[in-house]
Amino acid sequence: MIKYVHPVAGVVAILTIGIFWLSTVFSEIVGSQSTIVAVKTAIPWGFLLLIPAIAIAGGSGFALAKGHRGGLIGGKVKRMPLLAANGLLVLIPSALYLSFKANSASFDAAFYTVQAIELLAGGANITFLGLNMRDGLKMKGRLRRKAS
Secondary structure, three states, X not given: OHHHHHHHHHHHHHHHHHHHHHHHHHHHHHOOHHHHHHHHHHHHHHHHHHHHHHHHHHHHHHHHHOOOOOHHHHHHHHHHHHHHHXXXXXXXXXXXXXXXXXXXXXXXXXXXXXXXXXXXXXXXXXXXXXXXXXXXXXXXXXXXXXOO
């Protein structure tokens, strides 16, 4: 069962972060102020899906690893603390701040500075999750490993 839960939770996590990221970019580029407010208000509610998905993916991944820490598993294990720290220390506080600022119609320099930081941090987490997905697919033989 856990071998099915892990990839599903990982896909939910990467898709959720991707939707947050793309929604933010599109709302800023082509959206109205009300669209930006709607996106910035919706993202914290998305944490109700994202946080359990990441926790389930991480927990099930550690269970599947069964203590192994080398090779592709080692890379995944090393990325998870970075992903978690980035989410807990940068992304969640940024999203809450931006939601507050957007709902106050306070689109000032601080808003856009934090927005830029959030987009960079979100891109990093998408990259970390993508690398973890790639390594998982390689371990399952669904992607070929490069010859060394």
